[in-house]
Amino acid sequence: MTLSKLLVASLLASLLLLHLVDANDQxxxxxxxxxxxxxxxxSRPRLCQRACGTCCRRCNCVPPGTAGNQEVCPCYASLTTxxxxxxxx
Numbered sequence: 001m002t003l004s005k006l007l008v009a010s011l012l013a014s015l016l017l018l019h020l021v022d023a024n025d026q027x028x029x030x031x032x033x034x035x036x037x038x039x040x041x042x043s044r045p046r047l048c049q050r051a052c053g054t055c056c057r058r059c060n061c062v063p064p065g066t067a068g069n070q071e072v073c074p075c076y077a078s079l080t081t082x083x084x085x086x087x088x089x
Contacts, residue, residue: 026060028060029060029062031056034062035049035053037066038063038066038089040066041066041067042089051088051089052089054087055076055079055087055088056076059073059075059076062076067089070088
C-alpha cells in the first residue's frame with residue numbers, strides 16, 4: 001500500500017515539475033523581422049534597428065506598427081537610457 005502511494009505521489013510530482021518547466025518556454029520571436037517592420041519609416045534606420053534589436057532580445061517583444069503601441073509590451077516600454085529617456089523606438 002505504501003509503495004503504491006509513493007508511486008502515485010512521485011508521478012504527480014513529476015507531472016507538476018514537467019508542467020512548470022514547459023510553462024516557461026515562450027516562443028522566441030524573429031527580432032530582425034519585427035524590428036525591420038518597426039523601423040521602416042525611421043529617419044535613422046540603423047540606430048533604430050540597433051536599439052530595437054537590443055530591446056527585442058531583452059523583452060522578446062516588439063510593439064506593432066512603426067511608433068507608439070508600447071502598452072502592448074510593458075518590458076519594451078520600461079527600458080530607459082542612463083539619461084532616463086526611452087531606449088526602445
